[in-house]
Amino acid sequence: MAKLHVSTTVNDEPMEFLCEPNDTMLDALRGPLGLTGSKEGCATGDCGACSITLNDRLVCSCLMLAAEAEGQDVRTIEGMAEGEKLHPLQQKFLEVAALQCGICTSGMLVASDALLRKNSRPSEEEVRFWLAGNLCRCTGYDKIVRAVLETAADMREQGIRESWQ
Amino acid sequence: MAELRYLAPHSLDEAISAFAAGGNTARIMAGGTDLLVQMRSGAVKPGLIVDIKKIAEMTEVEQTADGGFRIGAAVPGAVLAEHPRFGKVWPGVLEAVNLIGSTQVQGRASAGGNLCNGSPAGDSVPAMVAAGAVVTLQGPNGRRELPVEKVPAGPGRTNLLPGEILVSFTLPPQPSGASDAYLRMIPRTEMDIAVVGCGVSLTLKDGVCTAARVGLGAVAPMVLLVEAAAQALIGSRLDAAALDAAAAACRAVCRPIDDKRGTIAYRTKVAGVLLKRTTAIAAQRAQDN
Numbered sequence: 001m002a003k004l005h006v007s008t009t010v011n012d013e014p015m016e017f018l019c020e021p022n023d024t025m026l027d028a029l030r031g032p033l034g035l036t037g038s039k040e041g042c043a044t045g046d047c048g049a050c051s052i053t054l055n056d057r058l059v060c061s062c063l064m065l066a067a068e069a070e071g072q073d074v075r076t077i078e079g080m081a082e083g084e085k086l087h088p089l090q091q092k093f094l095e096v097a098a099l100q101c102g103i104c105t106s107g108m109l110v111a112s113d114a115l116l117r118k119n120s121r122p123s124e125e126e127v128r129f130w131l132a133g134n135l136c137r138c139t140g141y142d143k144i145v146r147a148v149l150e151t152a153a154d155m156r157e158q159g160i161r162e163s164w165q
Numbered sequence: 166m167a168e169l170r171y172l173a174p175h176s177l178d179e180a181i182s183a184f185a186a187g188g189n190t191a192r193i194m195a196g197g198t199d200l201l202v203q204m205r206s207g208a209v210k211p212g213l214i215v216d217i218k219k220i221a222e223m224t225e226v227e228q229t230a231d232g233g234f235r236i237g238a239a240v241p242g243a244v245l246a247e248h249p250r251f252g253k254v255w256p257g258v259l260e261a262v263n264l265i266g267s268t269q270v271q272g273r274a275s276a277g278g279n280l281c282n283g284s285p286a287g288d289s290v291p292a293m294v295a296a297g298a299v300v301t302l303q304g305p306n307g308r309r310e311l312p313v314e315k316v317p318a319g320p321g322r323t324n325l326l327p328g329e330i331l332v333s334f335t336l337p338p339q340p341s342g343a344s345d346a347y348l349r350m351i352p353r354t355e356m357d358i359a360v361v362g363c364g365v366s367l368t369l370k371d372g373v374c375t376a377a378r379v380g381l382g383a384v385a386p387m388v389l390l391v392e393a394a395a396q397a398l399i400g401s402r403l404d405a406a407a408l409d410a411a412a413a414a415c416r417a418v419c420r421p422i423d424d425k426r427g428t429i430a431y432r433t434k435v436a437g438v439l440l441k442r443t444t445a446i447a448a449q450r451a452q453d454n
Contacts (some may be wrong), residue, residue: 044205045201045266048267057275063202063269064201068216109231111268115268129354131268132267132356133267133268
């Protein structure tokens with residue numbers, strides 16, 4: 001089977017890879033691109049562990065063909081910290097123990113970041129609805145939701161406003 | 166397995182040529198949120214995928230000259246939600262589209278895919294039916310238009326001809342005093358498939374309902390336009406007797422299945438309940454409009 005050559009941008013870096021036409025973006029990330037932070041939980045778009053952004057839009061990388069990344073802008077969990085400096089959401093997840101096994105965590109962080117870029121003052125209900133497509137079988141969600149709300153408050157207090165617009 | 170090819174044409178004409186040439190193993194991909202799951206499970210094994218998201222006409226939302234809207238078949242729910250005016254004119258259609266899946270799924274899934282997937286439980290379909298949406302189809306033999314309710318042919322099947330692609334939805338303008346709503350019953354608050362879905366679009370004039378359309382989902386092999394329910398509402402002040410008659414009309418057309426989400430008796434009863442609740446929301450919005 002002829003492989004497809006894909007040129008794309010991942011976390012602001014130009015990247016190229018080869019894939020099969022039926023490979024998902026998650027296959028490409030975890031395979032040729034070596035970015036294993038995005039996890040495969042269900043492979044059917046239910047669990048959100050493979051969450052990435054495509055042109056600043058939150059999507060499941062398991063529900064996207066790798067070939068679709070051609071010429072697009074992809075962001076993954078690996079692009080969240082600046083070197084050794086964790087993103088405020090990552091720091092808060094550690095501080096309040098908003099994770100146990102960690103499988104859902106990168107998806108939770110990518111999805112939460114997408115929310116805060118869109119809405120710097122989400123209500124608890126808005127956080128819970130936004131994260132309804134991210135499943136966690138350990139925490140019971142409460143610590144995750146609190147971590148997102150506290151991070152949003154901290155970022156507002158510190159005048160940190162991240163936005164794609 | 167036959168070799169899979171992936172194409173992402175930039176024009177509709179190219180897409181139609183490629184899709185027709187691909188024969189019966191060709192699949193159109195908009196958001197891919199159903200297609201990729203079906204491929205993964207082995208339910209479909211496409212020989213060709215035609216990705217339509219690079220075609221401008223299929224990814225744009227535009228207000229038409231008469232105040233209605235044209236929605237490209239591949240417009241994701243999240244994009245429709247960000248349109249400055251669409252949700253003000255058709256709040257019921259928007260809430261139905263936005264009920265499909267999670268935030269992640271909303272970033273990709275489209276009303277076009279929801280309709281062509283052919284599920285009797287597709288959330289956007291009853292609302293589109295209630296809105297009186299018309300779809301534009303294009304195939305090797307040219308363009309044609311079809312009312313949305315004529316598209317489904319049964320679970321997983323549509324009345325699209327071989328080689329035809331769903332291009333867009335056209336929604337009419339809403340007159341003053343008109344609005345719409347969509348409700349679905351699911352056992353949880355998010356991320357589930359409708360047990361019953363109900364879309365209502367209506368117009369009020371001096372408190373009297375002068376026009377109405379009712380779409381009902383997940384209670385029959387196809388989403389239904391329930392004309393008898395609309396007739397029960399039209400001419401009334403949406404009083405209890407009219408609502409009872411409309412709810413009875415909804416229950417009368419139900420031919421649901423028994424499954425883990427609901428029994429035949431439950432779905433049938435809920436269809437009437439949802440008609441009343443959805444009508445109340447649409448009426449409130451119509452009064453404010």
